[in-house]
Amino acid sequence: MFGRSFIAVAVVGTIITFSPVSAMGADIELRRTPAGSILYVNGRFEAGDDKRLIRALLETEDAVVSLNSAGGSLMVGLSMGRALRLQGVTTVVEAGQTCASACGLAWLGGSRRLLDPSAQVGFHAAYFIDDNGLAIETGSGNALVGAYLNQLGMSSEAVYYITRSSPAEMQWLAIDDAEKFGIQLKILAAPTAVDQQPSRAAAKENCQVADVRPPDAFLALRSEPSERKGRQLRRLLPGQSFEMLGEQSHEWHRVRLPDGVVGWVSWKVRRWIAC
Structure with a gap:
């Protein structure tokens, strides 16, 4: 149906x-x-x-x-x-x-x-x-x-x-x-x-770094959806905002920063990101 x-x-x-x-x-x-x-x-x-x-x-x-x-x-x-x-x-x-x-x-x-x-x-x-x-x-x-x-x-x-x-x-x-x-x-x-046709699934979502804790009190923005491949582009601190672009590879999400830099962040632990 x-x-x-x-x-x-x-x-x-x-x-x-x-x-x-x-x-x-x-x-x-x-x-x-x-x-x-x-x-x-x-x-x-x-x-x-x-x-x-x-x-x-x-x-x-x-x-x-x-x-x-x-x-x-x-x-x-x-x-x-x-x-x-x-x-x-x-x-x-x-x-x-x-x-x-x-x-x-x-x-x-x-x-x-x-x-x-x-x-x-x-x-x-x-x-x-x-x-x-x-x-x-x-x-x-x-x-x-x-x-x-x-x-x-x-x-x-x-x-x-x-x-x-x-x-x-x-x-x-x-x-x-x-x-x-x-x-x-x-x-x-x-x-x-x-x-x-454009659908709701394509809509962008604004999110931010939330609860990240030591020893790595930041969220890494990487060039590839992997901890081993590519390179680290930025260290995103709590409160840093970004736009979810909708593309995803397992727990990795492709995002865009306010200054236009695009990369991948891991959402392996739910408290790391708030939307």
């Missing part, structure tokens, strides 16, 4: 915003089109975002939910996923977008899951931040994730796959792995002529 052209044509529809643009929490935006409705969820998951999404779902019939987020609150992500499954909603991660951590768990809640070939979905173990600012894996959090995944009908092998990476790492979903562990999804077809 929801093909590639359905996702692309959304840009011509009416926009209804369920939350103001804010530095805190996710932005939830409804776009109505002749082909149907799409709810866009963009940004970090914070307390209350699940309630706003549920309200939007109740006010919208047969909406596809498009997710683009590095994660956030685990409990919010699980709550979103349960609501999506209860409502029988289709979830999608569109071209060039990333849905990781709590977002990846919410995406799994879709009764039908769509994924663009250039998009990424990532998972890792549940964690909390200790008094020293370190991410510590939590067994109780993983138990909650496991119970949620069991409710979705996931096998024990799939549960292990989704939770096996440490908080500092990311298990990016591979198509072969999805088939191997029974994680059902549909890969969107290659773009057709109608899909060449």
Whole structure:
């Protein structure tokens, strides 16, 4: 029912915003089109975002939910996923977008899951931040994730796959792995002529260096998406702003500084960057 052209044509529809643009929490935006409705969820998951999404779902019939987020609150992500499954909603991660951590768990809640070939979905173990600012894996959090995944009908092998990476790492979903562990999804077809219209996936996002700590209290801007290849162009200190250009290679994102310098920064740890 929801093909590639359905996702692309959304840009011509009416926009209804369920939350103001804010530095805190996710932005939830409804776009109505002749082909149907799409709810866009963009940004970090914070307390209350699940309630706003549920309200939007109740006010919208047969909406596809498009997710683009590095994660956030685990409990919010699980709550979103349960609501999506209860409502029988289709979830999608569109071209060039990333849905990781709590977002990846919410995406799994879709009764039908769509994924663009250039998009990424990532998972890792549940964690909390200790008094020293370190991410510590939590067994109780993983138990909650496991119970949620069991409710979705996931096998024990799939549960292990989704939770096996440490908080500092990311298990990016591979198509072969999805088939191997029974994680059902549909890969969107290659773009057709109608899909060449500018879409929300191409929109730029302004971000800044956030919580980086010693011994390297900076974010390296590199010429290549690698710590070993290329060279370091700049050392970006907390507060340094930049523009996300949409191009991504695993945890590396291509960005442009205010003075026009373009390079790659790593978003391996979520607290490093705020958008």
